[in-house]
Amino acid sequence: MTNTKRGICRWACTHRLPRLVTTRIRTGRPRCLWTSNTYPLMALKYLFTDIRGFLMQVARNGRVSGVLSRVPISGALVPGWQSEAESDLQLLPDEASSLTDPFGGDRLVFAQPVQPGEPRGSYPMDARGVAQRAEAMLRTLRIAERAQVGVELEFNLFKGVRFATTAERNLVEIAEEDGWAGNAGELGSGYRIGHRTLHFLAGPADQHAPIRSEICERLTAAGIQPLHQAHEAGPSQHEIAVEHAPLCRAADQVQLLKHVVRTVAVGHDRTATFMPRPIPYAESNGMHVNVSLWRDGRNIFHSPEAPSGQLSAEGLAFVAGILVHLQSLNAITNPTVNSYKRLNHFYSLMRGPGWGYRNRTTAIRIPHFTGEQDCRIEIRFPDPSANPYLAFAALVCAGVDGIQRGLQPPPEERGAPKWYEQPFHAAHGVEAMAPELLTALKALHQDRPFLTANSVFSDELIEAILRDGSFFWHWSATTPAPLEYQVFYGH
Missing domain, CATH: 3.30.590.10 (Glutamine synthetase/guanido kinase, catalytic domain)
Structure with a gap:
């Protein structure tokens, strides 16, 4: 390492700046991934979505490889994708979607499933690919860019929930905090509000602010x-x-x-x-x-x-x-x-x-x-x-x-x-x-x-x-x- 590089690293550590990890994508172009403070990149998290809309994740160790490349997965483990007999799929990351993990020093990137060696958007069960084809359709038809x-x-925020559907039990129990059901609960602050008076709550009445x-x-x-x-109109409901x-x-x-x-x-x-x-x-x-x-x-x-x-x-x-x-x-x-x-x-x-x-x-x-x-x-x-x-x-x-x-x-x-x-x-x-x-x-x-x-x-x-x-x-x-x-x- 040259004296200039040593000086830059010492200055960055002193000022607690993010470390810049430079990687090289398969295309050969450099790709920069920022990490939190001066610690190395912990993980590259590949986010992908099944046809039902469930968000899933595969993480790669950033200390071993910070390169955005295809990751092999078993498509048989994702509902509606592949059978066990032909389960091999790959996750292809979208470089433009890379963003900071809001809960740590990791890096997130949205990825899409492809058959081994196939291009992006070619897999019929790729929900993100459908959105990309809709964007391409607008340009192809010259309707819009x-x-x-x-x-x-x-959404709702509850204190707790319990549910079961079995041969012996069929129940749902929800513990919500600020609706009409909460008024009959244990002693508290007294700020629980009645039904249909919950929209735009402020102050202590809005417990989830x-x-x-x-x-x-x-x-x-x-x-x-x-x-x-804001707090919405329903019990423990927010927007x-x-x-x-x-x-x-x-x-x-x-x-x-x-x-x-x-x-x-x-x-x-x-x-x-x-x-x-x-x-x-x-x-x-x-x-x-x-x-x-x-x-x-x-x-x-x-x-x-x-x-x-x-x-x-x-x-x-x-x-x-x-x-x-x-x-x-x-x-x-x-x-x-x-x-x-x-x-x-x-x-x-x-x-x-x-x-x-x-x-x-x-x-x-x-x-x-x-x-x-x-x-x-x-x-x-x-x-x-x-x-x-x-x-x-x-x-x-x-x-x-x-x-x-x-x-x-x-x-x-x-x-x-x-x-x-x-x-x-x-x-x-x-x-x-x-x-x-x-x-x-x-x-x-x-x-x-x-x-x-x-x-x-x-x-x-x-x-x-x-x-x-x-x-x-x-x-x-x-x-x-x-x-x-x-x-x-x-x-």
């Missing part, structure tokens, strides 16, 4: 910018919104946000859930997806010629495309049995399949905007149980289908839709939202060309989604719930 997606994610603040600090450390966070990003990057942010929420909750002796409806008779958890399309540096949903605060013709066609394919989209954006306990519940603010300006009771809301930068479409029916890569890609495919076909949406909803207005929606080509998962799966089976037309989704992936959803629907349909014992046990 990118889709910007911003997400508002809702420090947890949300730490979540946002961890996200910021990882390079993800939270926009706002965090993150800054908009290109489609695939936005899905990465959702996956990391879920990981950070769950990990921080455990550190505070709490448990987090993103179930659409974990508590009966209470507000549910949604994943509101804000979308805009950009071409030649311009937001194509915004039109200077349109009346103030209204969408362009392309923006309205995008809305119409989503409404036309609503039930088949439900199978991807609302993929669990529990999803439909949210969509069909009285406490769901979203009560209609239509759209409206500044109307929070419809499937699609056009928020108030003052210019091109904040002009967007808010899609309100997806929920956090969805795989974000598949959900965002499917929504864009449906919207693009509407633009290509020049569809027009029905008249906008003014006020809260009523159940007896369904014939009105049907007359304008708008489907009602699927009442249950099985209906959504049947719709996806029949209405899939808008997903496969531009090779964004493969038939093989759609069949895997149908098999997985059908299995859990049948399991739920044949398993008695605790409520059934309460109502029917004595009959």
